[in-house]
Amino acid sequence: MYTSFLNDLSSILDSSAICCHANMAHYTSFKAGGHADILLFISDEQQLQTSLALLKSYHFPYMIIGNGTNLLVKDTGYPGILIRFSNENIAPAINDTIIEAHAGTSLSTLSQSAASAGLGGLEFLSGIPGTIGGAIYMNAGAYGGEIKDVLSHVQVLQPNGSKTTLPAENLGFSYRTSLFQSNSNIILRAAFQTTFASPASIYNKMNSFNALRREKQPLDYPSAGSTFKRPPGHYAGQLIEQCGLKGRGVGGAKVSEKHAGFIINYNRATAQDILDTIDMVSRAVLKTFDIQLEPEVQILG
Ligand SMILES: Cc1cc2nc3c(=O)[nH]c(=O)nc-3n(C[C@H](O)[C@H](O)[C@H](O)COP(=O)(O)OP(=O)(O)OC[C@H]3O[C@@H](n4cnc5c(N)ncnc54)[C@H](O)[C@@H]3O)c2cc1C
CATH class of the missing domain: 3.30.43.10 (Uridine Diphospho-n-acetylenolpyruvylglucosamine Reductase, domain 2)
Structure with a gap:
């Protein structure tokens, strides 16, 4: 074929x-x-x-x-x-307080480059293990910031094969949502608006965010981060914990004991084990709280 x-x-x-x-x-x-x-x-x-x-x-x-x-x-x-x-070989380009990078650059490289140049504002991105492209598609966020807050503009490849530059205001961002989820544009490059700050204060912020992650999240196990989006007015992890589901799952997948918002692959889980665990958790939360959880993880196939 x-x-x-x-x-x-x-x-x-x-x-x-x-x-x-x-x-x-x-x-x-x-x-x-x-x-x-x-x-x-x-x-x-x-x-x-x-x-x-x-x-x-x-x-x-x-x-x-x-x-x-x-x-x-x-x-x-x-x-x-x-x-x-993905591309880790092209260093982000800096012009005054704008930092621009290839969409396949990891968020940690982006935030480290900004930090070493004394550019603040991207600290919250440093511990998210994705690329710039994936983070813009998802409007990724952490610790009170979302990528939309620091994005200036993107260069995209449109389905007709032409390139265009779009300002962040036109990208339909809301919680874990962007216009890219409903069109077929491919993000090629992105530019971020930062502010001058001392590298020491930037590294301090990054280090404390990343220490919090290590303390609260099950980083020793494979996962996709928070499995579910936050339902309006609630935290998915709290609802799941209140259903008594920590440590419960199907096959090699289970709700993390450390953070109930994460489903982890703790023992050679199949994708079906993970999907069944997502289903079990969703049903329990719906039954107990009448709240429908929506997976944040993108399911392919
Ligand atoms: C331990 C852990 C912690 C996490 N913490 C957080 C967190 O704090 N906050 C948070 O928001 N997320 C978090 N995540 C989830 C994940 O890291 C983010 O959603 C991240 O932005 C995904 O980026 P990625 O490059 O891995 O994208 P992928 O998973 O590869 O793809 C995600 C989506 O983006 C699309 N996409 C990717 N690149 C492009 C492109 N160039 N153009 C158009 N579309 C594209 C894909 O088609 C897909 O639909 C965490 C995940 C893990 C494993």
Whole structure:
């Protein structure tokens, strides 16, 4: 089915950037789930554009991913092509208080670069293990900040293959939501508005946020962070804990004893174990509190 496509693709990408029948447990932070028919590792915008044009000419389903820290691929796999768009080799560019970076840059690299240049405001992002692209798509946030608060503008690749720059105000952000969840634009680059601050005060903030994470979150186990979105007026973790579900789960997945908002893969869970645990938790919270939880983790396949 993919023979001719792979043949054409070999003139665009090195063979090391093409993985057939890719085990997505290796590329997602849940460390569970099925295979993608093909996984491409792309770091360069031009290669991304050319590969996408080829892909579209074959009409294969595809999706862009970042670090896979908010993804669960079903055990039956993803029937199509996943493109891992990441790049840690291009340092963010700084112009006065604006810092601009490739969408595949990790949030920790972004916030470290800002900190070492004495640019504050991005500290809350430093412990989120995703890329800039994934974080903008999700409007990721922590400790009172959301990425929308510090984003200035993005450069995107539109479905028609052209690039355009969009200001943050036009990106339909709200809690864990952005316009990117309802269009097929791919985020290529992003620029952030920071403020001058002393590197020492920035590192202090980052260190205290990250110490809080280590204290409160089950970072020793594979997960996708908070499994559910926060229902209006509540915290998902508190509701789950009040249902007595800490430590309860299905197969190798369970609600973390350390933080009930996290479902963890503690013993070789399948994606179905995780999905069944999500279902069990959702039903219990609905029954007890009449509140419908909505998963934050993106489910593929
Ligand atoms: C231990 C742990 C702690 C976490 N803590 C937090 C937290 O404090 N706050 C928080 O908000 N999240 C948190 N998360 C969840 C996750 O890290 C964030 O949602 C992160 O922003 C996802 O980025 P990613 O690169 O891994 O995206 P992925 O999981 O790879 O993808 C997520 C979505 O983004 C889309 N996407 C990725 N790149 C692009 C692109 N370039 N263009 C368009 N769409 C794209 C994908 O299609 C997918 O739908 C945590 C996760 C873990 C494992």
